[in-house]
Amino acid sequence: MTQGFRTQTGGRIDRSQTLAFRFDGRSYAGHPGDTLASALLANGVRLVGRSFKLHRPRGIFSAGAEEPNALAELRGGARREPNTRMTTAELYDGLEAASQNRWPSLRWDLLSLNGLIAPLLSAGFYYKTFMWPAAFWEKVYEPLIRRSAGLGRAAREPDPDRYDAVQAHCDVLVVGSGAAGLAAARVAGAAGARVTLCEQDFALGGGLLSAPAHGAWREATLAALAAMPDVTILPRTTVFGYYDHNVVGAVERVADHLAQPPPHTPRQRYWTIRARSIVLATGAHERLIAFPDNDRPGIMLAGAAETYASRFGVRAGSRALLFANNDAAYASLFALQDAGIAVAGVVDPRTESAGAEAARARGITVWADSQVTGASGGTALVGARVARRGAGGGDTLVVADLLCVSGGHSPAVQLASQGRTPLEWSEALAAHVPGPATLDQHSAGAANGVLGFAEAAADGARAGAAAARAAAADIPLPGAGDAAYGLLPFWEADVPGKAFVDLQDDVTANDIRLAHREGYKHIEHAKRYTTHTMGTDQGKSGGLVGAAVLAAARGERVQDVGLPTFRPFTSPVTWGAIAGPHIGQQFAPTRLTALYDWHVRRGAEFMDAGQWLRPAFYPIPADADAWASVLREARAVRKTVGICDVSTLGKIDVQGADSAAFLDRLYTNTFSTLPVGRARYGLMLREDGIVFDDGTTSRLATDHFFVTTTTANAGPVMAHMEFHLQTCWPELDVQLASVSDQWAGMSIAGPKARATIGKIVQDLDLSDAAFPFMAVGDGSVRGCPVRVLRISFSGEQAYEIMTPAGYAETVWTAVLEAGEEYAITPYGLEALGLLRIEKGHVAGSELNGQTTAADLGLGRMVKKRGDFVGRALSQRPGLTDPDRPVLVGIRPATRHDRLRAGAHLVTPGSTESLGWITSVTRAVELEGWIGLAMLRGGAARQGSRMQAAFPMLDETVEVEITSPHFVDAENLRVRG
Amino acid sequence: MIRIACPFCGLRDETEFAYRGDATVSRPPADAPIEDFHDYVYRRANPRGWHVEWWHHAGGCRQFLKVVRHTMTHAVHSVGLASSTQVVPPE
């Protein structure tokens, strides 16, 4: 493969090694040090993509992160990555890339006919063209838009790579390694600061990489930094967001420059960096100029063409024309000339300039006071039309395959602006520069509006010293160059045509004016109406140009129109990096009880309960299906005895002289009257009067309580207690400790519960007289300390045994052995739920943040005397309205009908929902399905029939309204 | 991400804390009229500027801290114990 546009010498590529790569199936060659873009240009490839909306042919426009056009799908299969900027993708041997947004091929794109229907795709086209009829959206418009206007395709397989997250701290963070950044890092490092330097490029140096004259200074500075142990340099690391309190987010592309990551290496690292001070040396972005067909392949930012020539040894064309309004761009052109590119001339809207003088001295034709009025060529530029500004006369066609454009340079203030620094207008640059920072933040170099290597380095040294809170260190600076800039603000050629201000989103100057005419005059509105600056490049090269067009339409100055708010991300970040290691099983912590291993050995089917993994049921071969297991387990509890792991319950140890008074203030119940050695079911309200949680509280000593909460509210109840103790009643002598993980718990329930545990519990009299319902006491099982609570969730005779988590399996096994003669059956969460619904106990579906104690039939638990959280507001008329939905039981009138949670309860012929079913189950105590529901006028409706409507399945079932207590309403069994 | 200097634990990330709202309201006495409880639960000044608020160091010392935070800039002026009196600076 030839690289016909590669120079013989020069640049920072290694010509001794050749890297093979493929683009759209064709093989090419490049060198280490290339980007995909520079290698394609070296091979003479000019057409690299089609535009988003209009499918216009596009070439490489920039040499960096601001690239709007040259987006590729990189790699294949599970590693296929869409919308990769060819200008930042580092070339490696075997790289595979494909152009995007073309069908069937890049050169012959049928959808470029979009260009012919372009009037339909003007500003706000989504809102106008596709508005009516609504049904067309789903069936016609959206598929059409998706097929024709999508960007690249994401991989469909799971990402095979790993992404790491790094938490970092430093004294001084320097963003950017150009002259300013290097100088800042060196000064801060010399002052003893802990410095982190982030550079998005794979090579350090920024603009210095294209300036051979300053190579020695760059080398010397990097060597000095390498010798400083507290300076960390992170190449391939893009700082994409500046957040509050000097926290920034950055992505390090650890292995993107390789076909796949080496073993034990992540593809990328997501850095969260907390910096005491931040130096923003992010450089500047060259601006485009709007003129007709300014998007043709072969039209490129002047600085980019210089970078390709000076850094990569690539001629981006054979014959170059420059269209520029500033002197810095002339230096770029001269670099092209020095690299062997023929120069067609310079078009300059200024009448006279230092740049024009220098060009003429080099024998270059300069059309002063002129503008480019159009570009010729389809998939490759063949020439540009040039005319005098304002003159009515004809234009000249200048033959060129490379048109370098420079409308000036906008400091890259995105991060500074995200970091709360106000922007100010620089007349000299016709651009925004950072104003005084409010955070400990220092912009430097081109990002601060200071152009020129020597000036930028000096500014960086100043910023580095300020950031390190040190006196400016005396470091060597690069030699001064030609400081002439002489910019004349010039945004748009004043001729009709399709002049783009946003290449990626296909937004033209006319689109901006149309938005203005249609009332979208604010910059934020015009942005959203036209999609200007909303692409992956975030309008880095055309954002201000669009604002200038809007300003002209409004008859105002550019600086008075402002810019849309800069937000993260300044550059695209892959989802993999954001998710990091928190995927799949690692998305959230998994909590396991102390009995988890036993459940696994027993073959339990597990289910998620918040972060907990709990046994749903324990299937045995005889079970036909899951329901068979659940019903078998529940029947065992009703008939003999079952055992269930309830370790997930929240447990809070409350101690101190004022413990009883404290609990009295938090619960609707009174705990100060609870005798030692007894437990009480407690109900807790939120301050707004709604039920918060329920659980059992035991009194272990006068000044010592043991509180249990629901599994889901273990954390919130603890925080609720701490809040009230610390902020409302700090005078109370109370200490709280969460002991949820310290105690394992098991519920032994069924008519044979006492017979079972009576065999093994020592040092505690379990006889009915000594240990009645709601008794609590300490004992031991096989030498393990246990706390036994005689409480029941199932409605059967039941005990909870708590034991320090390390003893859990010993105690559990002892119970199983003791219960062997009664065929003791372990039961899971499903059977637990079945049993509690039969008993009419409320749980999460009923404690849903909308229900009061009275709604749940628990009004008797609310004390009449004394204050407690939620007392006052529970008495609001809205919460005491007798017409509120209350808890009832539900059975299908036809016993084999199925009930569904979420079904609405209506009277026949009506569509007014009077309530809804909260929980359902198949029952064991009675036949068929049962459920709990919240129903208006529920008490009066008991015994009547209603319809349970489930419109999602188009299902209606006739139901009987019953008491919510299907089992032992008199509560005799628990005492038996 | 804001960072809060816990008097017990030092400078810590926002992710260790749980926001618990306005610290300028306090629970009315037991015999207060229901309107006072309504205001305590629901009425908030929602200022643009400095605000005294509760931040629970849930991932740390479990203390409710009084934090003076600027609602627009997220700047933190001071952090104190629940029992402290926090002075709101001029805008």
Ligand SMILES: [Zn+2]
């Ligand atoms: Zn703390």
